[in-house]
Amino acid sequence: MRRGFKVLMWVVLGPVVLLLLLVVAWVASNGRWADAAPQPVPPELMPQQVTLPAEANAFFDAQGLLAPLGE
Helix, strand or coil: CHHHHHHHHHHHHHHHHHHHHHHHHHHHHHCHHHCCCCCCCCHHHCCCCCCCCHHHCHHHHHHCCCCCCCC
């Protein structure tokens, strides 16, 4: 009886302890303290305006995506 109780405790408490450790690890890695402070985006990385006119776009021209006028 005593041995059966010990096995039952390992079977029940083992996965519970593992699940608890998993939850603690998840909370530790996803908390506000785990992230770096936000930094402002440098001006060099800000989106730029398109400087290429639509009729000189080599990507669309190479794929034939520009339809003739009127179509």
